[in-house]
Amino acid sequence: MMWKVKLSFISFMFLVIFSFFFFLISMMKLLKRVGVVAEWEILGLNSCSVSMVLLFDWMSCMFMSLVMLISSLVLFYSGGYMSNDENINRFMYLVLGFVSSMMFMIMSPNLISVLLGWDGLGLVSYALVIYYQSEKSCNAGMLTAMSNRIGDVGILMSIGFMGSMGSWNFTLESEQESFETKEMILSLVIMSSMTKSAQIPFSAWLPAAMAAPTPVSALVHSSTLVTAGVYLLIRFSPFIEMVNKGQISLLLLSSLTMFMAGLGANFETDLKKIIALSTLSQLGVMMFSISLGWSELAFFHLLTHALFKALLFLCAGSVIHSSSDYQDIRMMGGLVNFMPLSVVSMNLANFALCGIPFLAGFYSKDLILENSLMSELNVVCFFLIFLSTGLTASYSFRMVFFTMTGEWNMSSSSKVSDDDEIFTHSMSGLILGSVFGGSLLMWVVFPSPTFICLTIYLKLLTLMVIVLGVFFGYMLNIMSYSDDLSSLKSKYLTYFSSSMWFLPFMSTYSLSVLFLKAGSSFQKSGDVGWFEFYGAQGSYSNFMLVSKWSQMLQDNSVKLYMMMMVLWMFGIMMLEF
Template sequence: MVWRIYMHLTSAVFLSLGSFICGLSAFIMLFFQISYLIEWEFFFFNSSSLVMSLIFDWMSMIFSSFVLLISSMVLFYSGGYMEGDKSLNRFMYLVLAFVMSMMLVIMSPNLISILLGWDGLGLVSYALVIYYQNEKSANSGMLTVLSNRVGDVALLFSIALMMSLGGWNFIIYCGGMDDSFTLLLKGLVVMAAMTKSAQIPFSAWLPAAMAAPTPVSALVHSSTLVTAGVYLLIRFSPALSGSFVSSFLLIISCLTMFMAGLGANFEYDLKKIIALSTLSQLGVMMSILALGMPDLAFFHLLTHALFKALLFLCAGVIIHNVKDYQDIRHMGGLVKSMPLTAMCMTLSNLALCGMPFMAGFYSKDMILEMAFMSDVNKMAFLLYGLATGLTVCYTFRLIFYSMTGESNIGSLSAVSDSSSIMTSPMMVLSLGAVMGGSALSWLLFPESYMICLSPWLKSLTLMVSLAGGLIGYTLNIMNMNYSLKSLLSVSSVYFMGSMWFMPYLSSAMVSDFSLSIGKKIEQSLDKGWLEHLGGQGAYFMGSQSSGYVEISQSKALKTCLKTVVVWAIILLFMVI
């Protein structure tokens, strides 16, 4: 027990110290406008240098600071959440390996060196998703790792294509990628980012990854794995501006945030609701990236990391207290018995909705106003408005079911805020959810954006949010979900609530398509033709040939040949 407390305390202290150092370095670099690029050259190949690169600028340092801060809070929280686990040390080491992989992704401006962290994230996330070692975790882990392998293959192809540019430092070459040849390269990089950040059609793995322990979900879905694709595109953004790829990315990301918001309104699993919320916010980041504003995407990336980590930690405390149920229908009335957790969860929910002067307001409101001011088509404009309303709708639905509604908690549940190990990190992140947005806006945007909108467009975000909150709360007070199911057809409700059948399509592609084709290839090639033409066939032919050679070199064959020759000569003389 002493070792376990020492483990989570030591990790939290060292990561917090690293977060402070990175944050201080970011302030200095931003103030003096300096950055450092470190390269180690391994070898020179075909006029291209294979180098390991690390970049230290204000963007990488401030993101590293946020990742280390959230990781330290999550590891400290894990000391209480995972207290009875027999493999706690293994869990801690896996989380630390996960953080190290993310740091490699953040610090690498080179496609080859970024691959180390990129694959490290995929491998360690698989190990964490299957941590509980049951069938559901195994299926979720397989879906996660196979979906992400598509992006890994796209990244490998982009490495092969980028060799023609003379190097793999995309920070240097991004500005010159404006011809048709690099369109394929940009498309591959965008595909890699889409798989990591779970955009359509790769969205199914993100809610499935909720099979991991809740502290892992807090880390993965706030600042690490799912944001790696967004961060890669932020670094790659000079190459994307004005290309066909950015238009494609805009419509896909808008559809993703609408689909996730719609699905969260029909979901009853607490962790999956928050996961779909993450998916919706990733769509917001990707869409503003496609519109050519990477600084706003980075701003929302940072603020979202603060309140989403807090939301997951609050969800973990609630699940821990209500006998490990995740169904929100088995909760309710928690504001009376868990006031501290209820306060923190309400703060994070309001920040997610874009409540004025909370962390999410500064980034989300600016993103929506810049999108409304830019030259977007009517489809994207409509999806932006609907997704914003749906976000507030499912948030107030969640507040009703878990916090303020009628209590449905089992009689044996010990519901309280007694664990200080779990509530202390929540208090720290609550400060970030309240003050993080304003502090970052003053730091990153000393000169404010000039936004010129008509009065109805300016007030559209607020009106849509108020309408969404009102609908979400009143419909659930009136218990309208079952009425909606009876009014609408069951198939349409099922379609909207199941992420447009994407989990089933992804599972079918993985199991019925990929694995069945793999089985047929194994039977026809590995266990079929290659048995005759491959290694086994070569061994058989070699054995047979060596037997013939051995016979040809033996004395018996020579004696036989001599006898045949003698008899042939005798027969010849007799004939003559």
């Protein structure tokens, strides 16, 4: 075995061992309901102590265990997917740095130490998005980095506001602090989490980040970058319960994000972008759950979603890798005859995504929907979340319809098969997680059953919405294949839906025009213009002029004294008149 594959195998074994270790610790902490806090004071600033804090409770240890498990399988998968890359060792180190930043962010209950992991995720994600070094990758990396910088600024400002509370440890809230300060801190944290988890209006960077290699996409969309914002809000859930305004705004924006992503995925043709939009929709479900006060339920859906979403991306990577790097689903078809294992795995992941009983996604997604039926939810958000559930089934069926069934369309591909053992071994572990992970995590996170009292019609509502979504996806595909081109009759609506409500255009326009061009104009007229005239250069000219006059006075010139005498006498005469 070559060194390139050995590095991925060593990383795989290392992360699997640590994943098992942290899972055992999380079970111990969950049974005893205790946690361990390690704190090192770095310096004292006024009455505040700047310290490095690490928190090991059941939630952080369980999430770290899952992140390490998925990262180990993704790294092992990368050994085969990136085997022809000359810089595969650099790629592996970048992914390991990415995972380390996420670990640091998970363990930190202190905003200052959170910022280190938060910025580490942004920096390494930029390096991974531009890994292929094409123009498209560089544009996507710039959009990703600039969008996430907004969240970084929000974290920095919240650190400033939390300084008045005497501590940056957000798990220890101060009862004496004013309501306005807590509201401002929560608003900044919600804005930061929305940028990292790509909620409206910061959603444009998530599909653009698909320019990264597929193993990176599997890691980013399952358990690392986009889940960091959700995890931070779960930790800030006591603040959200105290400030009602944050709940209402987050509820509405998360519902709109779910609907926008589900609608856009039904018109998308890029395989990776369809899965990316499904991630965006599920992130909206998690934010929706947090806004209603169900932080543990959101965490449960975060864990189950990570299992089947990683499997979905690995299957997509296997299809793309075998199909001569095709990503357009219209150029695929009949893959069930050539890649049966990848097709079965993708179908399982799609079923879990839709919430089919009794797969991983069913236990968390169905619980969120049934709890929303019991809560005092407004009609708009109720309509949006169930419509988004139907759209999820629609685009999942559409993806299966185009890629796995029908006739063979890839005439230029000579070898499409499941022969790569590294791919199949990596997917097999996540297949078990997608099937059994939901029930196992349900027993662990919620050991006592929850009683949900609903009528038979409301109980079957979720299943009926899924069935109607599949039917809608089938009819949408029939329209796209019809002879009269009926799908072109609504071309403006199609363009609006497929372009994510023009969010990519608005994001890039505001980034290039409102910020970069405005910064260039400010630099020309300000830094090298008026600021220079009235600033350093202007002060220098004035000082030199005063210095010359002072030098002339010190030279004892008779002409100067005579001129000053004349001026003095002229001034006296003017005063007398």
